[in-house]
Amino acid sequence: MGVIEHERLARNEALFREVNERINGIAAEFSRFAGAEEYEYVCxxxxxxxxxxxxxxxxxxxxxxxxxxxxxxxxxxxxxxxEHVVEETAEHVVVEKHGVAGEIVADSDPRAA
Structure with a gap:
C-alpha cells in the first residue's frame, strides 16, 4: 500500500473524528441538563x-x-x-496513527488549533 492510499485512509478517519467532535460538543451540552452517563460515537x-x-x-x-x-x-x-493498538476493550479499540497517516491526522486535529 502506497503513500497516497495511506493519506486517503487517514483523511477518512479524520472526517469521522470531526463528526465525533460535534457529537461530543452536543453531548457535553446535553449532559448539563440530562445527566446522561454515556453517548454513542461513530467508529x-x-x-x-x-x-x-x-x-x-x-x-x-x-x-x-x-x-x-x-x-x-x-x-x-x-x-x-x-495504526497500532494502544488500548483494547470488548467494546472498542484505541489506535494511534503512525507514518504519513500520523502526520496527516496530527495536522488536522481540531483540538490542536
Whole structure:
C-alpha cells in the first residue's frame, strides 16, 4: 500500500473524528441538563461505509482525544499498515496513527488549533 492510499485512509478517519467532535460538543451540552452517563460515537475507522457505533462516556472520549493521533474504532476495524493498538476493550479499540497517516491526522486535529 502506497503513500497516497495511506493519506486517503487517514483523511477518512479524520472526517469521522470531526463528526465525533460535534457529537461530543452536543453531548457535553446535553449532559448539563440530562445527566446522561454515556453517548454513542461513530467508529473512526478508515472505511467510509462503516456505520458502527461505540458507546463512551464524555470522559473516555476526551481522554482518547487528548492525543491527536489517537482514534476510537469498533473491534476488528484496525488497519495495521497505518495504526497500532494502544488500548483494547470488548467494546472498542484505541489506535494511534503512525507514518504519513500520523502526520496527516496530527495536522488536522481540531483540538490542536
Amino acid at each position: 473512526e475507522c478508515s472505511d467510509p461505509d462503516c456505520v458502527d457505533r461505540i458507546t463512551l462516556t464524555l470522559e473516555e472520549y476526551d481522554r482518547i482525544r487528548a492525543d491527536g493521533t489517537r482514534f476510537v474504532l469498533a473491534p476488528g476495524h484496525v488497519r495495521h499498515e497505518i
